[in-house]
Amino acid sequence: MDGWMALLVALLVVDAGGVVGQEAQKAPWRIHTLFSVECQNYFDWQTVGLVHSFKKARQPGPLTRLLSCTEEEKRKYKGMGLAPTFEVPSMSKHPKTGDWYPAINKPAGVVHWLEHSEDAQNVDWVVILDADMIIRGPIIPWELGAEKGKPVAAYYGYLIGCDNILARLHTKHPELCDKVGGLLAMHIDDLRALAPLWLSKTEEVRQDKAHWGTNITGDIYAKGWISEMYGYSFGASEVGLQHKISDDLMIYPGYIPRNGVEPILLHYGLPFSVGNWSFSKLNHHEDNIVYECNRLFPPPPFPREVEAMEPNPAKKRALYLSLECINTLNEGLLLHHLSEECPKLQWSKYLSFLKSKRFAELTGPKYLKHKEIQKDELQKAAKDKPKTTYPKIHTVFSTECTPYFDWQTVGFMHSFRLSGQPGNVTRLLSCTEEDLRRYPGHDLAPTHYVPSMSRHPLTGDWYPAINKPAAVLHWLSHANIDAEFIVILDADMILRAPITPWEFDAERGRPVSTPYDYLIGCDNELATLHTRHPEACDKVGGVIIMHIDDLRKFALLWLHKTEEVRADKDHYATNITGDIYGSGWISEMYGYSFGAAELNLKHIINKEILLYPGYVPILGTNPRVLHYGLEFGVGNWSFDKANWRDADLVNTCWAKFPEPPDPSSLTSTDDNIIRRDQLSIECMKTLNDALYLHHKKNCPDPSRKSNLHQEVKNEVTISQEVERSERGLSSIKKLTVPIDGLHEPPPLATGTVVGSLRYWVIGLWAFSVLGFLAVISVVLSAHKGEGTRRSKRRVSYSGHLSTSGNTKIPD
Secondary structure: OHHHHHHHHHHHOOOOOOHHHHHHHHOOEEEEEEEHHHHOOOHHHHHHHHHHHHHHHHOOOEEEEEEEEEEHHHHOOOHHHHOEEEEEOOOOOOOOOOOOOOHHHHHHHHHHHHOOOOOHHOOOOOEEEEEEEEEEEOOOOOOOOOOOOEEEEEEEOHHHHHHHHHHHHHHHHHHHHOOEEEEEEEEEHHHHHHHHHHHHHHHHHHHOOHHHHHHOOOOOOOOOOOOHHHHHHHHHOOOOOOOEEEEOOOOOOOOOOOOOOOOOOOOOOOOOOEEEEOOOHHHHOOHHHHHOOOOOOOOOOOOHHHHHHOOOHHHHHHHHHHHHHHHHHHHHHHHHHHHHHOOOOOOOHHHHOOOOOHHHHHHOOOOOOHHHHHHHHHHHOOOHHHHHHHHHHHEEEEOOOOOHHHHHHHHHHHHHHHHOOOOOOEEEEEEHHHHHHHHOOHOOOOOEEEEEOOOOOOOEEOOOHHHHHHHHHHHHOOOOOOOOOOEEOOOEEEEEEOOOOOOOOOEEEEEEEEEEEEEEEEOOOOHHHHHHHHHHHHEEEEEEEEHHHHHHHHHHHHHHHHHHHHOOOHOHHHHHHHHOOOOOOOOHHHHHHHHHHHOOOOOEEEEOOOOOOOOOOOOOOOOOEEEEEOOEEEEOOOOOHHHHHHOOOOOOOOOOOOOOOOOOHOOOOHHHHHHHHHHHHHHHHHHHHHHHHHHHHHOOOOOOOOHHOOOOOOOOOEEEOOOOOOOOOOEEEEEEOOOHHHHEOOOOOOOOOOOHHHHHHHHHHHHHHHHHHHHHHHHHHHHHHHHHHHHHHHOOOOOEEEEOEEOOOOO
């Protein structure tokens, strides 16, 4: 504990207005660092990490937290002492439009600080950061090459709106629009000119819902969520700021830094992992960790474990940066708990490491070398450099208009967002016109609509798998595609990390894929029959990374070869195709391999990218994709996607899959089995998290989050009234939802007893049945009375048949 106390005292000295750092740097100009947060636990633990790293890095000048809170939030808020703070009125809910958009607090907070803070009158340069960052070394604007009129910023390549109609609509100078964000270092005069426009342009883009599409903004949610980033870029364009853009100063943990580059900022906005350990800030959205004594985030592997884990020096360096990020966060939490007089910590191996000289050496301040920051290098705007270094990517996956594919889509899109996969994503949605009219899931993903070929238009063959090559061909023929490489995946996949052509060495003429060893037809007469180059047949599938030029040549062959193999029923047998059903069900996979063979496309086959949950991963690998196409289980729990073919989990509020076991319950002594089961649990947890977030956005909002994950163990029978038939009769149809966890919202108000959804539906069903019986009774009674009256009429009146055969009643 003495060691911790000494470190705390040292950091408190550094914290004295940033004096130590300021003197050490001999700063000729005054610097002030800002970051924006809200009154939430989520931002509090980020604040602790950023403030701690600010002190460790010896950043010159003061640090100010711009804290946006409502008056009600402020009354309950416990974290006022976490950082030097300037309070800002919350604009999360826009005071004029009522729009809920918390990100607007960043420009609004800067404007408020400039107008009302005395510090803003005593500063030359301002560094603006995000709360979810770890500072590794001093950020000195003039050393980075910043000049008045020329701020320094990090590259945000996904802001594609700078190159299209969005920029033309929202700035008079679209040619000056820079794709930047994250790290901003600028002169105070520039910030004064920019800040009001940053705010107004954010409001402007946020209101422009007609241009929220992913193909216009690059926002994978297509919800206007990155309007603030465009507000900055368009505002800077309006005042004529020309950024010096660097792609080297900031890095996301999990990404590989360039050789010879020492990033001074870690931005943990995306999930990252080291071996079986992983971290995602979104998993700690409501985490009270700052206020729970001595609690830390789960410790990552030790550096020596990484040494044995990864032989590649570049990848190993990336893993070390990930360790540094989480370890600095945990060190900050430890020191915070110590300052709050928490009980003495029990000794542990991890705590011993955080106190060690080795850790201090690994996480000491990183100072930029002048050769790394030559102005001419920075002025090579990275907006051009990354395009040549990192080609554009577009990810596609194929689905149909069914609930079965909808829950897979929700899971896929959630994992895509978490993975940090670069570029755009498109769902290729194959539907008949009739299906499309009734389909409710249009907003689940950015979508390209494709005519269904499930029923072949010429042969009548029912084979839905053919939609995959047909959809890719249709997309290539009808969409405006701005990408050099295409990543083709399946809907039943969970992405864990980016899949990029540069990391896996894909090239034109050399696609990358994963092994499908059961495609034995590549080695026998099937290949001889269906390709002129059977020797070029690769047993691959699942994940495909292909150059756009190759895909354009190949797509039509993929479709034709699929039709060809599907029609060859004489060779469906398992001993020829490897298809355990012997029904031609994997014809599309052979269509791919034979089509590629026709063009002599030789694949780079990578065994490390994809893993089926339930399989043991290759030692030392970290799969990027979990493909849950096969049944898998952990202990007594199991999952098979085929069992959920008819379940509408997306449109049934709070529905989810049965929860897998808790990872802490795993007891095997075999590390391979533990790792296998952890990945299986991760797969299912990601699917359930995706469904939860989907329901949270689309279902009635519960008042207490603790009830959102409450499971209902029994099946729920929902009575559903079916449309009336032509005869005017109605019927009642029972729809059974076999969901192990159908969540119900909590009570609407305290002290009010509200019946559960189950009892409400049963009551409605009973009422409908009784009402139906009552109506039938009345109708039958009426018919009986009518029959009696008609009998009397026949006795009283004599009628005759008309020529039409109807009974004619006399006048």
